[in-house]
Amino acid sequence: SRLLGLKSHDCHTLMQQLLPVAIRSVLEKPARYAITRLCFFFNAICAKTVDVSKLDKLEEDVVVTLCLLEKYFPPSFFDIMVHLVVHLVREVRLCGPVYFRWMYPFERYMKVLKGYVQNRTRPEGCIAERYIAEEAVEFCTQHLSDVSTVGVPSSQKMGVSKPLSGCTNTEEVLPYIEQHMIHIKTAYPKFRKRTKWLQDKHNSTFIQWLRFKVQSELEEDNHGVSENLRWLAAGPNMAVPLYRNYLIKGIKFNIKAQDDVRTTQNSGVYLLAHTMQVASAKDKNPILSNMGFYGVIQEIWDLDYQKFTIPVFRCDWIDSSGLVVDELGFTLVDLSKIGHRNDQFVLASQVKQIFFVDDPMHRGWSVVLSMPNREYNDVIGDEVLGDVIIECEPFTRGMPNVDTFDELV
Structure with missing residues (x-):
């Protein structure tokens, strides 16, 4: 054509x-x-x-x-x-x-x-x-x-809301995260140096500990607990609405089932997380560093905390075995290799929208393309004379090597 x-x-x-x-x-x-x-x-x-x-x-x-x-x-x-x-x-x-x-x-x-x-x-x-x-x-x-x-459409308009900022949420809870880690090290002195065990223990017990901690502070005078933190510790409403699409910060996200019946694609997401990396299950010296995760949205949940809502995505994350960066810097993913099944949820404010394009060279693999990073302020309309920046994330930070070009001919 x-x-x-x-x-x-x-x-x-x-x-x-x-x-x-x-x-x-x-x-x-x-x-x-x-x-x-x-x-x-x-x-x-x-x-x-x-x-x-x-x-x-x-x-x-x-x-x-x-x-x-x-x-x-x-x-x-x-x-x-x-x-x-x-x-x-x-x-x-x-x-x-x-x-x-x-x-x-x-x-x-x-x-x-x-x-x-x-x-x-x-x-x-x-x-x-x-x-x-x-x-x-x-x-x-x-x-x-x-x-x-x-x-x-009413379904889309319901998804347009003023969710609580993920940054504000993290800043309020961060002191309690540090206190909980100190509490775990004190309660289990034999595991003080086992970083992975401490992180797993923190993930499984933090919610219950935070609820008890905030409740005890509320009983004191001049407790200083904010209203947002109080509702966070109390937990969300058990009746969780699900959406097929959600508009946040001017960017529309769809679930995979919605993309399957359309020609457009809005279900790909990328998360840059500061996480623990291990070489194997027996690795006792994990390293904390930034790591990128690529996934596809399967469900969109809108957690209701009475005073505010927090949208979260349940995603199928690509396993590390299905992620390759080629010689030109293209990121290739195999969407059939799903990993991290025990940790599928992510805040909608923490991800960046990406697109998967079928790789014509390698069957079954897709090339990752990222969308322009426009700085929206929770607006729906598009300013006609607004800033049109085509700055998509580059495939590589440098030019392909030309030293061996003569040998390739």
């Missing part, structure tokens, strides 16, 4: 995110690496933050990339537009990040203005009248905040 009607913004997204994946199985390795280097270059210069100290190296890399492309493309391909890629790094050095200067928001808004035109003989008048009418309606809606909306 042919791709028709693409705008420059569409081509940019295809080049930065989908092209490196699409060519994995259709081109020889040298040609594929050369094109992938060009895609990585645009990923680097379009990032939200740019390291000035790496611009010189980036400029050298793009020159090498164009030289590599000359091996596989005819001379007619190299017009002035291809040559101008060499000067993009200098432009970043002089003017700053690219997304401050590109025209994508204005091009997208031109489509909105063209949609205002009903009388083609008077396009300017149509645009002016529709724009004024829209501004008036938006001004009036600011005074109708308590009125129910029209056109928003």
Whole structure:
């Protein structure tokens, strides 16, 4: 099938995110690496933050990339537009990040203005009248905040709420976590040095200990227990509503069953956790470090603590045996290898949405792509002239190695 009607913004997204994946199985390795280097270059210069100290190296890399492309493309391909890629790094050095200067928001808004035109003989008048009418309606809606909306499905609208922030929750409970660990070490002195045993004991007994601890503090004068912590210790309502989709911080999450009947995908999540890592079940020297987990949402729970709600996801997490990072930095996962079945739940505020694309090179594996990290403030609407940053998480932090390119040919 042919791709028709693409705008420059569409081509940019295809080049930065989908092209490196699409060519994995259709081109020889040298040609594929050369094109992938060009895609990585645009990923680097379009990032939200740019390291000035790496611009010189980036400029050298793009020159090498164009030289590599000359091996596989005819001379007619190299017009002035291809040559101008060499000067993009200098432009970043002089003017700053690219997304401050590109025209994508204005091009997208031109489509909105063209949609205002009903009388083609008077396009300017149509645009002016529709724009004024829209501004008036938006001004009036600011005074109708308590009125129910029209056109928003009730199932989705129920999922749009003001959940308790995961950061606030953690900060209030953190002192009690430390106290509980000290309590366990005091109660079981023989296991003081067995970190894994202490963590497992903490996970299995902390809830009951916290409920007793908070209740005893509430009986004292000037206890200082916040209302949120009081309801957290009391526990949620046992009647837990389940949702097929949930909108939080402007990002829509679906369960896997919902994605199976649609062409879109919103059930992939990524969690970066500071957790304990062991080499095997007999490893007595675990290491605490950051570790990434990839999963698929199976259920969405909305825990009701009377004064607030906390959305949580029950996910199927990919086992470490189903996770591979290839030579170009692509993260590949095998969605059939499920692990961590004893710890499936995660706070909705702690995960980042990702997408799984079938790897054309390895059957049964999927390439992980992450979505743009837009900074929403719990809004549903999308500002037309808002910041359009295509900064998806790069596949790799560096360019593919070109030292062995001559050997590959």
